[in-house]
Amino acid sequence: MDFGTVLEAMRPDLKRVEDRLLEETALEYPLVGDILRGLIGAGGKRLRPLLVLLAARAFNYDLDRLVPAAAGIELLHTASLIHDDSIDHAELRRGQPTLNSVLPPEVVIMVGDYMFARSAMLAASTMNPRVLAVFANCLGSICDGQLREIFAARRADVSLDDYQRRIYGKTAALFAGSAEIGAILGDATDKEIDALRRYGGHLGMAFQIVDDVLDLRESTDHIGKPAGHDLRQGTVTLPTMLFLQNRLGDASSLALVEHVLTESAPGDHEVAAAVLAIRRSGAIEQAIELAWQYVEQAxxxxxxxxxxxxRDMLAALAEHAVERHY
Amino acid sequence: MDFGTVLEAMRPDLKRVEDRLLEETALEYPLVGDILRGLIGAGGKRLRPLLVLLAARAFNYDLDRLVPAAAGIELLHTASLIHDDSIDHAELRRGQPTLNSVLPPEVVIMVGDYMFARSAMLAASTMNPRVLAVFANCLGSICDGQLREIFAARRADVSLDDYQRRIYGKTAALFAGSAEIGAILGDATDKEIDALRRYGGHLGMAFQIVDDVLDLRESTDHIGKPAGHDLRQGTVTLPTMLFLQNRLGDASSLALVEHVLTESAPGDHEVAAAVLAIRRSGAIEQAIELAWQYVEQAxxxxxxxxxxxxRDMLAALAEHAVERHY
Structure with missing residues (x-):
């Protein structure tokens, strides 16, 4: 089965999640509602809500229970993006201006908090304590991943273990939680819930590795945010780590990449040259290979x-995580 | 009964909340854990945990169920203070340096988020969906109050209704939620739960009015943060509103207070003169009178x-909200 077929089959159910999400943007603060509608309306791939739905679909598939949970998960993700963009001073997200490029920082912090609150209200509306515990843990993991990223910034000596812990927290934990919540609400057995949680975690790891690859491989137009952003921020991602640790370039390119990573304000031409050196080194292909290993585990x-x-749909989703180009 | 007697009687139970709170500060990020221990250890008055406990105490008083919820509420409050201080660029809180005076803004945002997550995990550990719904709503109300405060800043034409909605969201909603959660966990009847929620809301209104009064009435040393802070930030609180609306000063003091409120960076001597004008006008006494009306409703x-x-202890707590001096 290919991923297009999955999306086609799930479109009506995802539409219900979409409608539920848009209800959450009806805020009466000046400017905020419109910008949120832009952010949420611009879409993103809705992979996490899709995962909530698919994880339940093999069992008791009750959309009235699932839609609020799926919308809650996507809103939690959106809230974390708002704070993340504010931390990164990012100007674009999903090809749209970020909140922090338009509103003062104090408003952005509070709107992010408010979105966390609304996401928690959606999760609470399931009235399922186990779902809520998973949900709260996901938020904790995301923050943990972000804090690890902040404290590791501008350091070239990051280990694979550090990187894996960081991206598990930042990304994979919410994929794991999405699948777990879907399975719980679908009344799956504990063994099945555990399997789907593990599936979601592996899928999330593959997804984040590919995200890190795309930041180096694709143009700004293609990914809707500036290319080489991680490098510019001093964040070591898997391709960069492989490039440095496996010494996949000559002495001057290795020195250049280390310089760009550790320098607090690298020049545009230095960043571009570092991106090019990593692209040509084979590090990207090595990273993609590791992503496929996670897909296999999923x-x-x-x-x-x-x-x-x-089950075929879930397998197709895992493959899509690596095959996607944006 | 006086409030000292209440505190004395509840000390052993509050100690259990305190210990639970300190467990939450055991974080392995550089600096963060120590500063959080400073912030949480410096105390604050623990009125919200006290309220959770007292609201259950007239019914089924089970500390094993109550302590995580009470710690969760206090941690939610702490998380909101972290973001609040970061927004206000406050340097002192409870007489201690704030996180944002020591750590970069991106860390402060994430530590606040992380504390929200830990507070939600504590609430989730009650495994009571109703408690969690109240908890999520409280977070939403706090953000709503903060956003209202931000959007009303530097405007002198705030109505009493605006002010009441803002402080309900910012402060009273969490007092209401604390009492409601205690009553739910104490297995009170719906009628009793509702009464305690209302009690908590009125108590919270009185508490915030007094907080706003203290900002104008007391010295920096006494309240552990700079006096006249609200005025300097352009936030109209009740005494200032009464001063302006009831024209409690001569034309030049009225103009001075309006100037300080609407000016983006008022001088220290202007702020001090405005504080003095409001102090001498009788506006503080009028504000305190409104606070007593809330105590009566509580x-x-x-x-x-x-x-x-x-019940006597709860009544003493309500009186303390107005009689306190810090």
Whole structure:
């Protein structure tokens, strides 16, 4: 099954999540509602809500229970992006101006907090304490990942273990939680819930590695935010780590990449040259290979759930995480 | 009963909340854990945890259920202070340096988020969906109050209704939620839960009015943060509103206070003169009178719960909200 078929089949159900999300942007503060509608309306891929739905679909698939949870997860993700963009001073997200490029920082912090609150209200509306515990833990993991990223910034000596812990917190934990919440609300068995949680975690790791690759591989127009952003921020991602640790360039390119990473305000031409050196080194291909290993682990985790259409859809989603180009 | 007696009686139970809170500061990020221990250890008055406990004490008083909820509420409050101080660029809180005076803004935002997450985990550990819904709503109300405050800043034409909505969101909603959560966990009836929620809301209104009064009435040393801070930030609080609306000064002091409020960077001597004009005008006494009216409504709400020691303790807490000097 290919991912386009999955999206086609799930479109009506995802539309319900979309409508629920837009309800949350009806805020009466000046400017805020409009910008949020822009941010949420611009979409993003809705992979996390899709995961909530698919994780339940092999079991008891009750959209009235699932839609608020799926919308809550996506809103939690959106709230974390708002604070993340504010920290990174990012100007573009999903090709749209970020909140922090238009509103003062104090408003951005509070709007992010407010979105956290609304996401928690959506999760609370499931009235399922286990769902809420997973939800709260996801928020904790995201912050933990972000703090690790902040404290590791401008350091070239990051280990693979550090990187994995950081991206698990920042990204994979919410994928794991999305699948876990879907399975809980679908009344799956504990064994199946655990398998889907592991599936989501592996999928999330693959997804973040590819995100880090795209930041180096694609043009600004293509990914809707400036290319080489991680490098410019001093964040070591997997391709950069492989480039440095496996010494995949000559002495001068290695020195250049280290310089760009550790320098507090590297020049545009230095960043561009560092991106090019990493692109040509084979580091990107090595990183993609590791992402495929996570997809393989995700597929293995799926063996614990019943064979059938939904399992094929989940497998297609895992492959899409690596095959995507934006 | 006086408030000292209440505190004495509740000390061992509050100590358990304190210990639970300190567990939450054991973070492994550089500097963060120590500063949080300073912030949480410096105390604050723990009125919200006290309220959670007292609201249950007239019913089924089970500390194993109550302590995580009470710690969760206090941590939610602490998280909101972290973001609030970061927005206000405050340097002191509870007489201690704020996080944002020591750490870069991106760390402060994330540590605040992380504390929200930990507070939600504590609330989730009650496994009570109703408690969690109240908890999520409280966070939403706090953000709503903060956003209202931000958007009303540097405007002298604030109405009493605006002010009441703002301080309900910013402060009273969490007092209401604390009492409601205590009553829910104490297995009170719906009527009693509702009465305690109303009691908490009135108490919170009185508390915030007095906080706003203290900002004008007391010296920096006494309240652990700079006096006249609200005025300097362009925030109209009740005494200032009464001063302006009831024209409690001569034309030049009225003009001075309006100038300080609307000016983006008023001078220190202007702020001090404006504080003095409001202090001498009788506006503070009028504000305190309104605070006593809220205490009276809080006492009336208590009539719906059983007579006895706990009800007397709650009444003493309401009086303390106005009689306190810091």
């Amino acid at each position: 597929r293995e985790a799926l063996e614990a759930i019943p064979e059938g259409e939904t | 006492r009336e709400a208590l009539e719906a719960i059983p007579e006895g020691e706990t």
